[in-house]
Amino acid sequence: xxxxxxxxxxxxxxxxxxxxxxxxxxxxxxxxxxxxxxxxxxxxxxxxxxxxxxxxxxxxxxxxxxxxxxxxxxxxxxxxxxxxxxxxxxxxxxxxxxxxxxxxxxxxxxxxxxxxxxxxxxxxxxxxxxxxxxxxxxxxxxxxxxxxxxxxxxxxxxxxxxxxxxxxxxx
Amino acid sequence: xxxxxxxxxxxxxxxxxxxxxxxxxxxxxxxxxxxxxxxxxxxxxxxxxxxxxxxxxxxxxxxxxxxxxxxxxxxxxxxxxxxxxxxxxxxxxxxxxxxxxxxxxxxxxxxxxxxxxxxxxxxxxxxxxxxxxxxxxxxxxxxxxxxxxxxxxxxxxxxxxxxxxxxxxxxxxxxxxxxxxxxxxxxxxxxxxxxxxxxxxxxxxxxxxxxxxxxxxxxxxxxxxxxxxxxxxxxxxxxxxxxxxxxxxxxxxxxxxxxxxxxxxxxxxxxxxxxxxxxxxxxxxxxxxxxxxxxxxxxxxxxxxxxxxxxxxxxxxxxxxxxxxxxxxxxxxxxxxxxxxxxxxxxxxxxxxxxxxxxxxxxxxxxxxxxxxxxxxxxxxxxxxxxxxxxxxxxxxxxxxxxxxxxxxxxxxxxxxxxxxxxxxxxxxxxxxxxxxxxxxxxxxxxxxxxxxxxxxxxxxxxxxx
Numbered sequence: 001x002x003x004x005x006x007x008x009x010x011x012x013x014x015x016x017x018x019x020x021x022x023x024x025x026x027x028x029x030x031x032x033x034x035x036x037x038x039x040x041x042x043x044x045x046x047x048x049x050x051x052x053x054x055x056x057x058x059x060x061x062x063x064x065x066x067x068x069x070x071x072x073x074x075x076x077x078x079x080x081x082x083x084x085x086x087x088x089x090x091x092x093x094x095x096x097x098x099x100x101x102x103x104x105x106x107x108x109x110x111x112x113x114x115x116x117x118x119x120x121x122x123x124x125x126x127x128x129x130x131x132x133x134x135x136x137x138x139x140x141x142x143x144x145x146x147x148x149x150x151x152x153x154x155x156x157x158x159x160x161x162x163x164x165x166x167x168x169x170x171x
Numbered sequence: 172x173x174x175x176x177x178x179x180x181x182x183x184x185x186x187x188x189x190x191x192x193x194x195x196x197x198x199x200x201x202x203x204x205x206x207x208x209x210x211x212x213x214x215x216x217x218x219x220x221x222x223x224x225x226x227x228x229x230x231x232x233x234x235x236x237x238x239x240x241x242x243x244x245x246x247x248x249x250x251x252x253x254x255x256x257x258x259x260x261x262x263x264x265x266x267x268x269x270x271x272x273x274x275x276x277x278x279x280x281x282x283x284x285x286x287x288x289x290x291x292x293x294x295x296x297x298x299x300x301x302x303x304x305x306x307x308x309x310x311x312x313x314x315x316x317x318x319x320x321x322x323x324x325x326x327x328x329x330x331x332x333x334x335x336x337x338x339x340x341x342x343x344x345x346x347x348x349x350x351x352x353x354x355x356x357x358x359x360x361x362x363x364x365x366x367x368x369x370x371x372x373x374x375x376x377x378x379x380x381x382x383x384x385x386x387x388x389x390x391x392x393x394x395x396x397x398x399x400x401x402x403x404x405x406x407x408x409x410x411x412x413x414x415x416x417x418x419x420x421x422x423x424x425x426x427x428x429x430x431x432x433x434x435x436x437x438x439x440x441x442x443x444x445x446x447x448x449x450x451x452x453x454x455x456x457x458x459x460x461x462x463x464x465x466x467x468x469x470x471x472x473x474x475x476x477x478x479x480x481x482x483x484x485x486x487x488x489x490x491x492x493x494x495x496x497x498x499x500x501x502x503x504x505x506x507x508x509x510x511x512x513x514x515x516x517x518x519x520x521x522x523x524x525x526x527x528x529x530x531x532x533x534x535x536x537x538x539x540x541x542x543x544x545x546x547x548x549x550x551x552x553x554x555x556x557x558x559x560x561x562x563x564x565x566x567x568x569x570x571x572x573x574x575x576x577x578x579x580x581x582x583x584x585x586x587x588x589x590x591x592x593x594x595x596x597x598x599x600x601x602x603x604x605x606x607x608x609x610x611x612x613x614x615x616x617x618x619x620x621x622x623x624x625x626x627x628x629x630x631x632x633x634x635x636x637x
Contacts, residue, residue: 036324038325041325065173073440075323075325075326075437075440082173100344100439100468100474101340101341101343101344101474102340102343103331103336103339103340103342103343103391103392103393103394104389104391104392105331105333105336105391105392106388106389106390106391106392107333107390108315108331108332108333108336109312109313109314109315109316109318109319109332109333110310110312110313110315110316110332111316111332112316112329112331112332112333113329114329114330120330120331120336120339120340120391121340122340122344122438122439122474124468129442130437130439130440130442131438131439131440131474132439133326133327133330133437133438133439134330135330144343144344144347161329162325162326162327162329162330163329163330
């Protein structure tokens, strides 16, 4: 078993429909594929493939919670749940944080694309309000509070899915 | 931080009270090739009509139904859309209306909730609530894939196609925050699987030790094999009716109060909020907890607790007049799909304060007989054997739990669990060391039905009404 976690799948097939990405989610061969749209969240997935982590925040001054300077949501949302107005995109620069919770997955269900065993981690990223679920490239023992930084699958390595964001321990 | 508007905290006010008068169930198995799904539903339906000492003949009772609420968790397990129509027809209930209800693991509880509202509103005088799941058509690891589609498809599911991997981080965080000894989680598995030994319906009874649990294979660290429920097949049912009909049908009716709550599909998206207080709690009770949370970058409900469960209990206790849960409740069924969810729930439903869940379990109050004193535990939990020991045929689960509480309130634990014929019906032999888990003269019980990582929860309070 190598030190670093690998994916056992290749890139997902993506169809551009105007500005949005529609990703193929095959169930049983090409005829059984689901065509799943990323809709207004497409910039997030495009961002990952470019090595950028994008969240959204509410800038509506009339929002009862954000009051014009809402927190950064990640996963992003196109619309604010508090005032229903469109949120705006904002990049998290050099994303880093600490492990808030984690589990070591010894075996996953059918179709899992991450090579077991691996750490599924929940990361408190600096500047981000929510806690982001992801996976860790390292297999070394970890604990809550360990520092991590974001890594990306970009270019030919990109899967065009949430798997394009992962983390590694900060040495 | 988010807060509730006063209108959102309105306590449900039903137009008329709702009664439960009968329960029925199959046994539960990992694989049940002997019967088709609708045949299993018929088994539960017949027990419902024929074995609850109702004062009318089974077909006369059937003649009272106005509507059916059906619980089925996942169309892809059954591989059959509109399964409700098949079951309804098979039970001979056409052309009465029926609705299918679907809220993940809380499907059974939500079917009870919706069934109750049909009676409370006057839409129906007598409602059948029946649920099922058939999880044996696919291999276990494909079943795990199906269940993990209850995680967020865009941002989570690819990170773990087994649902234990979504509970394990909560267990890890809970353990860290409250200094939980893993032996406490193991004790929950031992207790509930042990109670399942006394149930003819149970799928995986076992007399385990804490050491057995801790020596088991890891499913998703820190959760071990015996800490997780299994794929399950079976069906359960209940009859809900008006007060007038309840007294026509039985001398031992049970009053039902039930409410629900919900909270994000993704645990990490839960925004911090102040704890909605139960009738017996004060802000002062949680001053220290908030301070401790701050030190650990914690938030309520965070990864440690279930906001949906607290919200449902907040409503159900006020509907039922429950003031101090540990004194006013005589037994409880929690949704112990994993040991950690059982532990987390004791704070949510106020049997103890948040942060003291571990102490509550070690106190022995959640046992039929308190292991420290040998005397009855104050509020035993999961005497049915729970999800860990007895069943989690998902669409049936919340209904099964209410049924077990219902029989306890009627003093019928022995009738349904202790008759040798009940064991032989399911191809089993009543164990020589069988003992009764009947609670002594219980007045009120609680059943929690729970979905996702706490996405939907119902809280039912059942109360003796004779």
